Amino acid sequence: MERSLLTRTMARVPGPVTVVTTLDADGKPWGFTASSFSSVSLDPPLVSVCLDKGASTHAAFTTARHFLINVLAEEQHTVARRFATSGIDRFAAGDMETCELGLPGLHHTSVRVACSMHSIVDAGDHSILIGRVEEAFTSDRTPLVYYNRSFARPASNPDRAEQDIRASHIADW
Template identity: 45%
Template sequence: MTAALFKDAMAAFPSGITIVTTVDDEGRWWGFTATSFCSVSMDPPLVLVCLARTAECHPVFTRAPRWVVHVIRPEHADLALRFATRGADKFAAAGFRADEHGLPVLGNACVTLDCTAHQRLDGGDHTILLGRVEHTRLGDAEPAVYFRRRFHTLTSSDRP
């Protein structure tokens, strides 16, 4: 088992793409792209997202009391790449606005989940952020799908 083979195997699993955002104590916005995202519990409503320990925003998210998970649309693919790029100006002309807590929210995401920190767990070279979903907004667009390191869209033939 090599790291490259493991990465290729994980890339062969199609997933949705999320952009996760928060704000630090000084009011600066932070965010990252994650494909490691899933629901954990219905009662209480919990989701998890995984963040690399090497990410610039890692220290902020390990202290943040709240964050927002956005399930993105296919037209947000460039934005997802920007949020996955170290040192990029992630929020410039990206369509985010501040919510009532000052957190950046992408208004036209497929799904937006407002989370409070429930638990943070060791996940090897990642931290698992477990969030309690406090508020959910549903859009009507279909989500982008990430498979074999490329963005894809759902088509009507993909559905039953």
């Protein structure tokens, strides 16, 4: 498969925008932006996020015991950009606070999922971090979505959603 075709194709698949954080053995905070977050299992409760092996944060996360996934709210696109930028102090803005499991996080996110490291799976040029969910936080804030190489807000039309739900029941096999 041609790399540019795969990149264009995957850009058309919307994903949640997350900032994933951890602390290393010396207590130094680390973080990165990802849109590859998903649920893996309910029993045990597992989630996954992907991290580029070439990222400056890779060693910190692959040796971490815990990590926190902050699903950003729609107005937090500047935080996403900051944590996607290399060569800067991503924590210098002072907006991170101690959250679940004592990890650095954002208090005004859509969702936070605190994990212990369950396993790390080799996946080509990325590592898949699989975390066992230890604690979670949810709010009513609308999540930030990454779609077609830009940030977006999920569409919300309650009437349309109700129609879609009814249609899916009709189409069930």
